Amino acid sequence: MRVGVYICHCGFNIAGVLDIDELVEFAKSLDDVVIVRDYRFMCSNPGQELIRRDIKEYNLDRVVIAACSPNLHERTFRKVLSEAGLNPFFLQIANIREQCSWVHSDDSVKATEKAKRIIKSAVERVKRHRPLEIRKADVIPRVLVIGGGIAGISASLLLAEAGVEVYLVEREPTIGGNMAKFDKTFPTLDCAACILTPKMTAVRENPNIKLFTNSEIIDVKGSVGNFKVKIRVKPRFINEEACTGCMECVEACLHYPMIPSEFDEKIGYRKPIHMQFPQAVPTCPYINPNECLHFLTNKCPMYCEEVCEADAIDFNQNERIEEIEVGAIIVATGFKLFDPSVMEEYGFGRYKNVFTALQVERMLNSTGPTGGRVVVNGREPESVAIIHCVGSRDERYKKYCSRVCCMYSLKLAHLIKERTNAEVYNFYMDMRTFGKGYEEFYKRILDEIRTIRGRVAEVTDVPINEDEKREVEKGKVIVVVEDTLLGKIVRIPVDMVILSPAMEPSEGTKELARILKVSLDENGFFKELHPKLAPTVIAPGIFVCGCAQGPKDIQDSVAQAESVAGHALSMIDRGYIELEPTTAYVDEEKCSGCGICIPLCPFQAIEIDERKRAKIDELLCMGCGVCASSCPSRAIKHRLFESETIRAEILSLLK
Structure with missing residues (x-):
């Protein structure tokens, strides 16, 4: 056996803590190691070329890369081995960054000793690796898009225009999502309907898009390239094809x-x-x-x-289940607003003049309930308070920043000033205007409104003096806040209070994640596989875009939607996908057919065959190893994590 060991400095991430020279000398002393090299950035082109050259020159059988997490560059180095003529699975990553230098930066000596043990165990393990082959599977040339907001619409249209058949599923009776409720969009103040309506019409008219509204996903089976999906289509009790929309x-x-x-x-x-x-x-x-x-x-x-002259009313319609097969799934389920009624200090639901930002959006919209007029207690307000970060950046509720609250609060302030003579106050913690053209928009609006820095303590109708009493008698409420720039408490009577709530995952996100067998992050949004290397992938063949992944504006949602459409399109154009061979398999001689593994498999990849033995579908298996760890007969094994390799890894640490 001829093993090559390559130690990466990773700039100062590794070399700033570990003694690289000492690690090199230690690795040279290990059995079967014929070459040891270190390099500043082993993942760079020169570093990769160094490995390729050594594999050929030293006739290496196995390679150990002592560097960062395999999540980052395992695929990179597997490709290097393959290009050099070596089986790509004769590779082992020794993680001496995340599992060593980063967590032991306070003690270089101990960290270096730990790194030695990690490298030693990796060498012993890699010598027992078996040659595995990457599998290929055909891709069904159709895509499912879940969610009919601006992100889902954008992804669907891009795919459909490329000739791909798309199933667009929306749980509401119409597509459009939250954007359909808006009047204008920041920072350009374009009409939201002028942007959205043509796209909605294009969805309806595109023959490659099959639209399911008032529908939801109830089951997903299969794997990347070959998903079998069940859709529950609820009745509208009106025949869509016959209806003329006459109202x-x-x-x-x-x-x-x-x-x-x-x-x-x-x-x-x-x-x-x-x-x-x-x-x-x-x-x-x-x-x-x-x-x-x-x-x-x-x-x-x-x-x-x-x-109904079209005879479209049909009270006998029933719920139906549609079954479809697709090669990729795009999740674009959007967001909902945090319910501010739980924050009793702001009086939402208690005072008639306290509204959410979306309620005011509906007031401002010409198709809304007030026909575009801002009305409170039957009249236009003379003074308005807009409170930022309601529920956001709050340890009690949502710890994260919702990103767009500052911008839509400024937009609402501008639109209110444009349509009324009201004095508008914006109460903010920190003004965050992060996007292209946003800072200019902020500076422009500053001339129109009054801004006060500080988190509002309460909205109350309890006066503390005669002046406040007169204001309250007029129907006003009092906003109490500490102005942190002036260092004093201020109390401002206003006719109207607008709350800018946090954005949070849409209804049904948890259930959809369960059906798709994917993870959610700590805030309840869909969790990507890697924030930089796979920022829109939540599972093989399943992508996420828009606010389903986290709070973002329309511009970023559309950009991300078109990005995932490109991912799905590249899969379909290629016609196949490559599947990892790191799956589980069954030793039939040991299998007793007990079936314990079947309900435990999160991917429904196991069944009992006619011989009463467990059988694993390798197209469905994702190699998680749950079945192998639960098998009482030890009949199920993992191709990359076999008992012999793990045992050798452990025993090397005891010597």
């Missing part, structure tokens, strides 16, 4: 009282039969069976059915 049925509905509209953030009202907004796609109303008198009492005169 006569909505006018004819006699339901009373009116129902608070979820699309209008419950400051507007609707009927059980309704269309969320005029530009909705599909251009077809929806009947909510939990509200419609026909379903609840069977005593409705059903005037909606009588006035």
